[in-house]
Amino acid sequence: MTHYHWGIIGLGDIAHQFAAGFKSEKSEIYGVAARRLPKVQAFAEEFSIPTVYETVEDLLADDVIDFVYIAVPNNVHHQYIMAALQAGKHVLCEKAITMNSAELTEEIALAKEKNLVLQEAMTIFNMPLYLELKKIADSGTLGKLKLIQAPFGSYKEPDPTNRFFNPELAGGALLDIGTYAVSFARFFLSATPDVLFSNVLPFETGVDEQSITVLRNQKDEMATVSLSFQAKMPKQGIVAYENAYITVDEYPRADKAEIVYRDGHKEIIEAGNTTEALNYEVQTLIETVEGAKNRTLPLTIDVIRILDDMRRFW
Incomplete structure (x- = not known):
């Protein structure tokens, strides 16, 4: 059975909820990255996440990461989604997935080109x-x-x-x-x-x-x-x-x-x-x-x- 590795981008409240309750037979949270390294280190220690990346770019460059969970403010969702897809990662992004339809259209086109899955973290x-x-x-x-x-x-x-x-x-x-x-x-x-x-x-x-x-x-x-x-x-x-x-x-x-x-x-x-x-x-x-x-x-x-x-x- 394939086992997948998640990388988390962002340290907001929803990222804490995601890490605290994470249960998956087929995957695990492998690494985390955000702007402030001391907070990233504390987050990783709190949730027993094995890998701390100094930058988001380092996380996306790691071939071990299969999926990226994006939990940053809405205004930068598009930036990180495009970067993750370009790096060959499947993406689960918090709601609202984008600011507008133009951004989403661009993301979907890139996901299709890269043969990747893009989904919004919409509970409903x-x-x-x-x-x-x-x-x-x-x-x-x-x-x-x-x-x-x-x-x-x-x-x-x-x-x-x-x-x-x-x-x-x-x-x-x-x-x-x-x-x-x-x-x-x-x-x-x-x-x-x-x-x-x-x-x-x-x-x-x-x-x-x-x-x-x-x-x-x-x-x-x-x-x-x-x-x-x-x-x-x-x-x-x-x-x-x-x-x-x-x-x-x-x-x-x-x-x-x-x-x-x-x-x-x-x-x-x-x-x-x-x-x-x-x-x-x-x-x-x-x-x-x-x-x-x-x-x-x-x-x-x-x-x-x-x-x-x-x-x-x-």
């Missing part, structure tokens, strides 16, 4: 619960999809110097939490939607503080996406069909959902485990490298295009 596309819910929806028992509601509100201290509100660091609700809400909607929609309407309230730095968006596709399936960085909202996704509706609480890493039918009876669907969310992303990338269809990338392409279109309205 990898959680077993969503795969199970999609099977149920595709069976036809729920009827035609009508409406989706995808709210996401998170209160951030209104500090212009914080990365959440810093335009130089690709701040704003859209790229931080909005990508989850749009991904939730896109996962259940049976065809690519268009943005019918989107309105934004900007923060003083110019980034988006809150917004409301309406999506609709050619099958007349519709979705609303509501985002805020100054008001906390329950992360409860609702997917309404003719015969029933699905509610998913804490939808970014959900492992449980409820289906409520028109006659009032309820069904609980459980699959996977919230605590293993990042490992499902690892598993999907390995399966794709080993020949499975890249089922998440087409969804990612649509989501990034939708984010582009929302900003055009703004």
Whole structure:
């Protein structure tokens, strides 16, 4: 059995989560690199990672590394993705994978040229619960999809110097939490939607503080996406069909959902485990490298295009 080696680029909170919970029979975390070497050394010691690289370039030049997990700020995702692909590494990059569709198109072209796999670390596309819910929806028992509601509100201290509100660091609700809400909607929609309407309230730095968006596709399936960085909202996704509706609480890493039918009876669907969310992303990338269809990338392409279109309205 092939055994793969991961290299981590970046030391943010999500990188700590990735390393702390990493479980994979087919792979291991082999090395880590970031800008500040003392922090890299501390990170490697904390998570028993055997190799510390002085630079990202050193990590990418190491032939032992098969996969690169990129966990740096959004504004430099493209830079590191292109470098990793150019170095011949398969890439799992944190959300939002790119700033825009133009960057993603360039990355996909390079991945194809190099015969490499590129995927976004979007939990919603990898959680077993969503795969199970999609099977149920595709069976036809729920009827035609009508409406989706995808709210996401998170209160951030209104500090212009914080990365959440810093335009130089690709701040704003859209790229931080909005990508989850749009991904939730896109996962259940049976065809690519268009943005019918989107309105934004900007923060003083110019980034988006809150917004409301309406999506609709050619099958007349519709979705609303509501985002805020100054008001906390329950992360409860609702997917309404003719015969029933699905509610998913804490939808970014959900492992449980409820289906409520028109006659009032309820069904609980459980699959996977919230605590293993990042490992499902690892598993999907390995399966794709080993020949499975890249089922998440087409969804990612649509989501990034939708984010582009929302900003055009703004």
